[in-house]
Amino acid sequence: MTGTDDDMAHEPGTAAAPTAPSGPALLDVDRVGVRFGGVIALDELSFQIRPQAICALIGPNGAGKTTLFNVISRLYTASSGSVTFDGRDLLAVPPHRIAEVGIARTFQNVALFPGLSVLDNVRVGAHTEGSNGFVKGLLGLGRGEERRLRDEAMGILERLELAHLAAKPAAGLPFGTLKRIELARALAARPRLLMLDEPANGLTHGEVDELAETIRHLRAELDLTVLLVEHHMSMVMAVSDHIVVLDFGRRIAEGPPEVVQNDPAVIEAYLGTSE
Incomplete structure (x- = not known):
């Protein structure tokens, strides 16, 4: 298997994933099944994620x-x-x-409010943190709390190098920037578990590399646990402590990157052959 974004190997010079965290599971998925009529979308799926781990679902x-x-x-x-x-x-x-229990997510397709400023889009993510709520904040009620949430949102934008865009509307900004804004909005909810659904989709190679570094830094700085769905395998292999592989709704492999990328069942699922 060769080192490209579409296979299971490391890119040259890419740092290996850190040692997997240990301890009791933060998230425990136990025999989960989902059916849509006669279609089985998930079939008895089980896995666990340890606190502060980065787990990729591929x-x-x-x-x-x-x-x-x-x-x-x-x-x-x-x-x-x-x-x-x-x-x-x-x-x-x-x-x-869900946000109140400590879980936030991004989506495959950017789901921002194009008419709102970048700052206000991020503040939307903090609505569970304030007793006054986001709408009241926009109307100028509870000004002390509104100021606190605004400052926190600005801090997140600064962390992601987006502060210079705070006053600009989301509409018209580059796609890679919009993806980072959506990440900022998820962080505004102060999650313990951050779920990223194809965060590198549509990004350039350089942006994918930057995103990988950002995920690693956020995990370390904010004590985050990350569940990641991603098709860019070079990034998955670089950032993940643990990988769970699905095919037709079933888990076919699980383990650290160096084990999963050489698993015959995984190679067959991706390439159609175990040779």
Whole structure:
């Protein structure tokens, strides 16, 4: 297997993933099944993520990766199984409370408010942190709290080198910049688990490299646990502590990058042959 963005090997000069964290699982996915009529999207899927680990969920298109994201974020209801987050039954949490338990996500397609400024888009992500709520903040109510949330949002933009764009509307900004703004919005919710759904999709090679560094730094600086769905295998292999491989909704391999990339079942799923 060769070192490109579409295979399972390391890019030359890319740092290896750090040693996987140990300890009790923060996220425990146990025998989760999802059916849409007669279609099985997830089939008895189980895996765990340790605190402060970066776990990548990979597999061919249609393998069930985004379906699992939607189960964890409560956009979909699991047909069977359980998902436990820090000892809490996540499937009993209503969708509008997911951010409050410490989970935030990004989406495959950028989902920003184009007419709002970059700063206000990030402040949307902080709505669970303020008792007054984002809308009241925009109306000028609860000014002390609104100022605090604004300062926190600016701090996140500075961390991601976006502060110079704070007053600009999101509309018309480059796609790679919009992806970083969406990441900033997710961080504004102060998550313990950050779920990134194809964050490198549509980025240039240079932007993908920058994103990999950003994910590593954010994990270290904010004590984040990261669940990542991504097709850029060079980035996956560089940043991940642990990888779970899906095919047709089932887990076919699991382990550290150096083990997964040489697993015959993984090679067959991606290339159609185990040779």
